[in-house]
Amino acid sequence: MAPPSNSTEPLESYRSGPDDRGHFGMFGGRFVAETLMPLVLDLEAAYGKARQSPEFQRDFDYYATHYTGRPSPLYFARSLTETLGGAKVYFKRDELNHTGSHKINNTLGQILLAKRMGKSRIIAETGAGQHGVATATVCALFDLPCVVYMGATDIERRAPNVFRMKLLGAEIVPVTSGTGTLKDAMNDALRDWVANVEETFYIIGTVAGPHPYPAMVRDFQSVIGREARSQILEAEGRLPDTLVACIGGGSNAMGLFHPFLDDPVNIVGVEAGGYGLDTEKHAASLTGGRPGVLHGNRTYLLQNEDGQITDAHSISAGLDYPGIGPEHSWLHDQGRVDYVSVTDSEALEAFQLCCRTEGIIPALEPAHALAHVAKIAPKMNKEQIIVMNLCGRGDKDIFTVADALGIKI
Amino acid sequence: MNRTDRVALTFERLSAEGRAGLVTFITAGDPDLETSQQLMERLPGAGADLIELGMPFSDPMADGPAIQAANLRALANGISLHKTLDMVARFRQSNERTPVILMGYFNPIYQYGPARFVRDAVESGVDGLIMVDLPPEEDDELCDAARTAGLHWVRLVTPTSDEKRLKQVLRNTSGFIYYVSIAGITGTRSAAAGAVGDAVGALRQHTSLPIAVGFGINSADQVRQTGEIADGAVVGSAIIREIERNLDSLGVAKPQLLKRVSELVSALAEGLRS
Numbered sequence: 054m055a056p057p058s059n060s061t062e063p064l065e066s067y068r069s070g071p072d073d074r075g076h077f078g079m080f081g082g083r084f085v086a087e088t089l090m091p092l093v094l095d096l097e098a099a100y101g102k103a104r105q106s107p108e109f110q111r112d113f114d115y116y117a118t119h120y121t122g123r124p125s126p127l128y129f130a131r132s133l134t135e136t137l138g139g140a141k142v143y144f145k146r147d148e149l150n151h152t153g154s155h156k157i158n159n160t161l162g163q164i165l166l167a168k169r170m171g172k173s174r175i176i177a178e179t180g181a182g183q184h185g186v187a188t189a190t191v192c193a194l195f196d197l198p199c200v201v202y203m204g205a206t207d208i209e210r211r212a213p214n215v216f217r218m219k220l221l222g223a224e225i226v227p228v229t230s231g232t233g234t235l236k237d238a239m240n241d242a243l244r245d246w247v248a249n250v251e252e253t254f255y256i257i258g259t260v261a262g263p264h265p266y267p268a269m270v271r272d273f274q275s276v277i278g279r280e281a282r283s284q285i286l287e288a289e290g291r292l293p294d295t296l297v298a299c300i301g302g303g304s305n306a307m308g309l310f311h312p313f314l315d316d317p318v319n320i321v322g323v324e325a326g327g328y329g330l331d332t333e334k335h336a337a338s339l340t341g342g343r344p345g346v347l348h349g350n351r352t353y354l355l356q357n358e359d360g361q362i363t364d365a366h367s368i369s370a371g372l373d374y375p376g377i378g379p380e381h382s383w384l385h386d387q388g389r390v391d392y393v394s395v396t397d398s399e400a401l402e403a404f405q406l407c408c409r410t411e412g413i414i415p416a417l418e419p420a421h422a423l424a425h426v427a428k429i430a431p432k433m434n435k436e437q438i439i440v441m442n443l444c445g446r447g448d449k450d451i452f453t454v455a456d457a458l459g460i461k462i
Numbered sequence: 463m464n465r466t467d468r469v470a471l472t473f474e475r476l477s478a479e480g481r482a483g484l485v486t487f488i489t490a491g492d493p494d495l496e497t498s499q500q501l502m503e504r505l506p507g508a509g510a511d512l513i514e515l516g517m518p519f520s521d522p523m524a525d526g527p528a529i530q531a532a533n534l535r536a537l538a539n540g541i542s543l544h545k546t547l548d549m550v551a552r553f554r555q556s557n558e559r560t561p562v563i564l565m566g567y568f569n570p571i572y573q574y575g576p577a578r579f580v581r582d583a584v585e586s587g588v589d590g591l592i593m594v595d596l597p598p599e600e601d602d603e604l605c606d607a608a609r610t611a612g613l614h615w616v617r618l619v620t621p622t623s624d625e626k627r628l629k630q631v632l633r634n635t636s637g638f639i640y641y642v643s644i645a646g647i648t649g650t651r652s653a654a655a656g657a658v659g660d661a662v663g664a665l666r667q668h669t670s671l672p673i674a675v676g677f678g679i680n681s682a683d684q685v686r687q688t689g690e691i692a693d694g695a696v697v698g699s700a701i702i703r704e705i706e707r708n709l710d711s712l713g714v715a716k717p718q719l720l721k722r723v724s725e726l727v728s729a730l731a732e733g734l735r736s
Contacts, residue, residue, distance in 0.1 A: 088618075
């Protein structure tokens with residue numbers, strides 16, 4: 054969207070990226086093997102056509118409404134607000150989506166594109182299993198075979214989601230290379246793609262990977278921010294003061310933030326601080342990493358001095374990724390979005406706070422966002438408004454939480 | 463190019479001998495720095511005409527299980543990009559003739575600093591670079607510096623490179639072309655010889671550079687077949703697997719490792735000299 058034309062000084066728009074080479078400033082791009090380049094270019098062309106197509110848009114909206122259950126409510130968390138004693142806190146309830154998280158917004162968009170492109174096989178990577186479930190779901194719906202790469206370590210940690218994917222007909226490939234987590238799953242999915250170039254469509258789960266994925270996934274997820282923007286205008290007659298969302302790769306955050314980037318709204322992304330940024334056990338790529346190249350794009354990464362990627366750690370498997378979407382890296386360097394981090398134990402406290410005050414069991418991912426909300430809301434006045442993306446429900450996390458609390462179930 | 467162009471001289475010599483060259487790939491520092499150094503120094507004597515030296519990376523997304531494991535072994539034993547360049551410098555103390563091409567992924571070089579890397583690579587006696595994850599669209603920050611400094615910039619051409627793309631890929635390519643014979647990762651399947659022959663033939667319409675073929679070449683027989691259609695045959699995973707077979711249960715090189723791997727390389731080279 055163009056910035057307002059009546060300003061005396063031309064306003065820079067934060068919503069116009071990426072450029073035609075897929076760059077957000079110095080970030081993004083297409084750092085892939087030559088074998089994949091023609092595929093990535095095909096995908097870019099096909100997506101470019103699809104996004105202009107009223108029919109594609111109609112299909113996307115149809116399934117969003119009747120299958121996913123959009124729009125998701127924007128809910129005033131009264132009890133939490135009173136407990137925190139400051140700003141009004143609203144939850145964007147994307148945990149109420151079919152499959153229990155925001156991931157379905159993106160997988161629906163991509164599978165509709167895969168169908169348009171005549172692809173006959175779907176692959177995906179998954180960490181916590183939410184994207185894997187969302188991909189297996191749309192593959193069942195559209196009757197396409199689905200192969201999900203998942204780190205062997207994550208498979209152990211996420212047995213319920215593994216079973217869900219199997220029920221939905223997906224084949225799960227355990228990834229033992231590297232450290233057996235999300236980054237390795239993504240490596241193996243890329244290796245599969247390079248070996249099955251003709252028929253396979255790779256549904257990437259976050260706003261990372263080679264161009265056009267970061268922009269495409271953001272576009273599909275931006276339904277969150279578009280809805281939230283009109284919902285808050287309707288509820289409060291004005292824009293919020295602050296947006297808060299958690300960030301692993303950053304798709305739920307990008308989806309909420311993007312429609313607000315040119316508005317006078319504070320925006321905060323919350324990374325997973327694990328045991329703390331002063332330890333090596335965290336997943337905060339922006340606040341604890343530096344720019345590098347991995348998985349097809351240039352972005353902030355956790356890495357050692359020699360450029361070897363280091364392991365991320367978070368209590369939340371969905372945030373356990375050593376990189377971040379390139380647009381976030383750009384927004385960070387531009388100073389448009391503030392990026393902070395929250396530790397495992399702070400997230401765990403916020404998780405319980407949400408259960409007790411609102412009767413909502415959140416996923417551990419948005420519990421990170423909530424932990425930050427709990428820090429800032431009391432310092433804000435009662436007329437101010439925070440909108441937080443409650444991007445996933447926590448059923449999948451009850452074992453992890455019980456374990457962390459030292460409770461046997 | 464002011465420096466001795468070892469790549470050009472090598473392909474000229476091979477052409478005079480009427481045979482294709484054997485290009486051997488090993489991962490720098492695999493299984494440990496000293497063994498890897500000694501292995502590298504033995505490769506020419508065993509029959510390698512060019513050496514591709516892999517720069518280890520934690521996330522080698524275009525490589526199959528064998529080379530992935532080699533990367534992790536090397537990293538676990540303390541390899542770094544700096545030490546990789548030192549390996550080449552040490553190799554050059556006893557070998558001025560065999561070209562050394564570094565192959566790998568961009569991030570370690572990006573962290574090292576492209577300009578500093580190019581300078582140090584030239585100083586160490588490196589002859590060229592193959593960058594797996596730098597397609598023409600993204601390679602300007604390294605390609606220009608490398609070519610200006612006299613390093614060859616060897617690009618990969620693949621079965622998915624169509625005519626239009628080929629022009630873009632061949633621009634700025636120097637030394638030789640690396641034709642990736644399958645759409646896939648290293649060390650998995652092999653291409654049908656006929657298909658590779660057709661592809662190399664088509665490629666020759668667009669370039670006069672020598673063409674080396676790699677991915678999925680495991681045996682002396684495959685090396686010989688490849689040598690009939692191309693100017694070089696690249697063997698990587700098969701050599702890495704031989705290294706793997708000569709490690710003890712703790713991953714330490716057994717005493718016979720160097721001998722066994724050299725024997726394999728000699729056997730592969732035999733396919734091009736009969």
